[in-house]
Amino acid sequence: MKTQIIQLEPHDDIYSAKDKMGWGQTARILLVWPARGRTLNRRLDLIMLKRHCAELGSQLALVVRNPEVRFHAASLGIPLYSSIRKAEQDHWRPERRQRLQLPLTVKRQPADLWRKRRILLHLEGLRDAAHPPTPAWIIHPITRVVAFTLGVLGVLAIAALLVPSAEIQLSPETRQDEITISVAASPEFQAVDLSGAVPAHWETVTVEGRGSIPTSSRIPLPDKAAEGEVFFTNLTDQTVPLPVGIVVSTLDEPPIRFATTASATIPPGDEGAVIPVEAISPGTAGNVAVESIVAIEGPLGLELTVINPTPISGGTDRHVPAPDEGDYQELYEQLYETLAATALEEIGQMLKPDDLLVSEAAELVGTHEGNYTPADPSPSDQLQLVLRLEFRALIVSGEDLRELGRSTLETNLPENFGPEPGSLTLVNLSEPVLNEDILRARWRMRAEWQIDAQLDQTRAIRLAIGLPSDQAADRLTDELPLADPPKISTRPSWWPRLPFLPFRFTISSGN
Helix, strand or coil, X not given: CCEEEEECCCCCCHHHHHHHHCCCCCCEEEEECCCCCCCCCCHHHHHHHHHHHHHCCCEEEEECCCHHHHHHHHHCCCCEECCHHHHHHCXXXXXXXXXXXXXXXXXXXXXXXXXXXXXXXXXXXXXXHHCCCCCCCCCCHHHHHHHHHHHHHHHHHHHHHHCCEEEEEEEECEEEEEEEEEEEEECCCCCCCCXXXXXXXXXXXXXXXXEEEECCEEXXXXXXXCEEEEEEEXXXXXXXXXXXXXXXXXXXXXXXXXXXXXXXXXCEEEEEEEEXXXXXXXXXXXXXXXXXXXXXXXXXXXXXXXXXXXXXXXXXXEEEEECCHHHHHHHHHHHHHHHHHHHHHHHHHHCCCCCEECCCCCEEEEEEEEEEECCCCCCCCEEEEEEEEEXXXXXXXXXXXXXXXXXXXXXXXXXXXXXXXXXXXEEECCCCEEECCCCEEEEEEEEEEEEEECCCXXXXXXXXXXXXXXXXXXXXXXXXXXXXEEEEEEECCCCCCCCCCHHHEEEEECC
C-alpha cells in the first residue's frame, strides 16, 4: 500500500502540518518528527492531526522519539514506529487504548443499592490513597517553631550574603622608567634591532637658484680700424680696372684682411698704382709691418700683385670689464652653498614628528640646469648663473626610533606594570655623527615613559572578601602595588564586614 511520508520541521505548527498532509492522496500518511525541538507535542495537536487524516480518508502513523508525543499518540491509538522502514513494512493496525475502568460507568442502567455502595467505597479508597493522613510529628507545635526558626535563620543568612555590597577604590602605583640607548643608523639596516640599529633612508629634493657677482677682469675690445696704402702691379699687357672694396690680406693664420677704399686703373708694366686700404676688423690686430700684405682675394689675384710699402697702423683697442675663470668658479661655489643650505632646510621641513636628520650637509645627486651669462669670457660688468640641483640627505624615521625605544623599555618592564598610553618620549643626548665612508650615523638617545601597576581585580576581591574594612585596607596595601591606601565604602555603611560574595564588590581605579 502506498504511503505518503511527511518530514516535519522544528518550525512547523498544526496548520503547516495539515497543509503538508493535504498534498497527497494516499491511504496511509506517515509523519516523521524532527530529531530536535518540541514540535506538535500537545495532545490536542495529535487529536487534530488524527481527525484531519480521517477526513482525508487516510490512516495516520508516527515516527517519533519524543516521549511526550509517544505517550499522547499511544493514548489516542495512533501507531508508533522507530524508523520509516519499519513503518512501510507494517500493516498499521492501531493499538488499543488502555482505558481506566471505573466501577461507575456512563451508561444509564438501573442503579442497585449494593452496587452504589461498592462504588462509594471504591471512591473513598481512591481519595485516601491520593491524600494520605499527615504524620502527627509534622503538625506538632515544637516542629512548627523549629521550622519557623530555621526559615528565619535561612532568610537572615541569605540576606547576609546578598544585601551588603562594597566599593573599593584603588590607586595604582606610577613610576617613571627610562633607558639610554646607543643608536646606529644606516641604509644597510632593514629593521629595528634591540642592539640599537635602525634603518635610515634618503630623502631627495630639487632646488633652483639664481646668483650674480661683478666681473673682476678686463679684456681688450677692438676700437678703431688700422689704415694704410698698398701698391698694385699689373702682370698683364692690358689695363686692369680696380673697383672699391677689393680684399687683400696677409699670409698669417688666420689672415689679417683689408679692403681698398678707392677705385683705380692699373696700367700694364711696372708702373702700378698706390691705393688706400682699411682693416676689415678694428683693433690693434690690423697694425701690420711693411710688406706684410701680399695676397689678393678673387680672380684679380691672377692679374695683379700687391704689397704694402709702408706699415699699416692706427688700429686701437679699449679695455672693458669681463669675467675670467676665477669669477665662474667663485659664483658657482657661492650659489652651490646657498642651494645646499636651502635643500637641507626644505628636507628638514618635510620631516614627520620625531624624524631625525642625520646628514650634516645635503649631498649633491645631480645637476639639472647650469647656465652662465655670459657663457664665455666676454665684455660684461656682471656674471650671472641659473642653477638647478638635486640634493639628498639621510633620514631616520621617528616611527623606527619610537619602536626602538618602546622595545628596549619593554625588555626592562617590571612585572605587573604596563606603560601609560602616549607617555613615550625620546631625547637625543648627542648630535648624530655620520661616517661618510660607510654611511653610518651614531648618537646616544634616552627613551622614557610612565608605567602604571596593573591591578588584578579578582585578586583584590579575594584579598578583601569577608574582612573588616580596616583589615582589608591593610592587606590590600601590603599585597598590591598601590600609590595610596585604598578607599573602601560599604552599603549599608553600618555593616561590619565586607561581602562574602565576589559579585557584590565594585572595584575602581583612580589617582
